[in-house]
Amino acid sequence: MATVVNVNTTNNSAPAPYIPYVQCIPTAPVAPAAPAAPALQPIPSVGPKSCSVICPNCRQQVRTRVSSQSTNKTHIIALILCLAMLCPCAVCMYCTPCTRNVNHYCPACKALVNTYER
Ligand SMILES: [Zn+2]
Numbered sequence: 001m002a003t004v005v006n007v008n009t010t011n012n013s014a015p016a017p018y019i020p021y022v023q024c025i026p027t028a029p030v031a032p033a034a035p036a037a038p039a040l041q042p043i044p045s046v047g048p049k050s051c052s053v054i055c056p057n058c059r060q061q062v063r064t065r066v067s068s069q070s071t072n073k074t075h076i077i078a079l080i081l082c083l084a085m086l087c088p089c090a091v092c093m094y095c096t097p098c099t100r101n102v103n104h105y106c107p108a109c110k111a112l113v114n115t116y117e118r
Contacts (some may be wrong), residue, residue, distance in 0.1 A: 024111075
């Protein structure tokens with residue numbers, strides 16, 4: 001008596017899913033895209049007075065807030081004036097803005113936009 005071999009292989013393990021052969025097509029070497037450099041806003045040139053510029057920091061059209069600042073030149077000239085017995089003139093050096101640099105600040109982000117140098 002022939003033994004009936006159960007060919008029905010219905011086991012619980014699912015058959016491996018069919019993976020279609022993916023043809024690997026060598027693509028032409030693509031030149032690596034240049035890293036997108038952030039578009040640097042040119043530093044606007046400024047004058048001795050408040051002016052309308054595009055802030056390089058926040059990129060807004062703003063009117064600068066100016067603040068004059070004593071420079072080494074101011075101190076040297078004041079020292080020379082003091083040595084020349086012109087102390088009142090030396091004091092004037094610090095009072096008048098015409099011997100001091102002018103810093104332009106962005107009123108929106110408070111960043112220093114540029115300095116007008118005397
Ligand atoms: Zn700004």
